[in-house]
Amino acid sequence: MAAVSDKKSVSDSSTVEDNASFTERFRRGDLFSDKCPSRDVLKHITSRWGVLILVALQGNTLRFSDLRRKIKGVSEKMLAQTLQSLESDGFVLRHSYPVVPPHVEYSLSTLGEEAAEQVAGIANWIEEKMPQISEAQRLVAEKRAAEE
Amino acid sequence: MAAVSDKKSVSDSSTVEDNASFTERFRRGDLFSDKCPSRDVLKHITSRWGVLILVALQGNTLRFSDLRRKIKGVSEKMLAQTLQSLESDGFVLRHSYPVVPPHVEYSLSTLGEEAAEQVAGIANWIEEKMPQISEAQRLVAEKRAAEE
DNA sequence: CAACGATACTTACCTTTAGTAAGTACGTAC
């Protein structure tokens, strides 16, 4: 791979403007442009377990094992990994008590609560509209089958 | 693997209630329970390119190549694949004109527009809050470095 | 009093998914 720069290169999106600094060009994120750091944030937030973690932590503090039990099907590896990425973005707060056996509590920062509100929007919408979605899926499958 | 059933098994979530039918138990989706079909819908909608496709198509009709150009960095393979999954869920409508070279238009169904509104929520939030997020990331990294 | 399970992780391994590059069939522009 061509050595571009350790940060995501500046050459991108809508024509080559000038070499304004990276942070300046993307002060407001632009999700449609490749290499904009907002893409990574979107990836973290909308990751398979990211959404569920944010919703689960919305308004409460939970231990690692509480989250594991609440979010059915998540592996410890992915739970730890996703919590770490959300913590790096400043959405999740981690408080570890120096006791044994370990006791770690997770909660949301102010920024995290805001993000959680947004993702709760899709989460609730999907849960509510699930009957219609199932019906729509059925209709599409039916139509496909009809078109031989 | 134990042969359970071709559909996602019924044994799950909050204690074994009874063997009420699959569709009945999950009429309203439950994203926290493994095996609930709403998980798949969430996966499609919040997939890396799913979010961007929904936002891009919100309110307009675009051709395959329009989407490819708009959503920078998406490969043709993933664009096609994600459009197909969104079409299967009934969110995206595909209209193909029988001409050569091919001409295919994509737009959103009513259900798709609703979904797009929700994902646009996070998308806009991320773009707006990107400066604060970057700052938060910096602070976390700093604190981590300080803790040796 | 010695296994057993719970705590919050990490690591090695394997499978699934995503990304890259090229091919397809045909038409238009240069």
Place this chain on the structure above:
DNA sequence: GTACGTACTTACTAAAGGTAAGTATCGTTG
């Protein structure tokens, strides 16, 4: 007539995700 655009699909490879087991220490149970 060579190159490019259209909307894909297919093979290959790289990265991500899932599974299972290990870690150190304590409380419960038999």
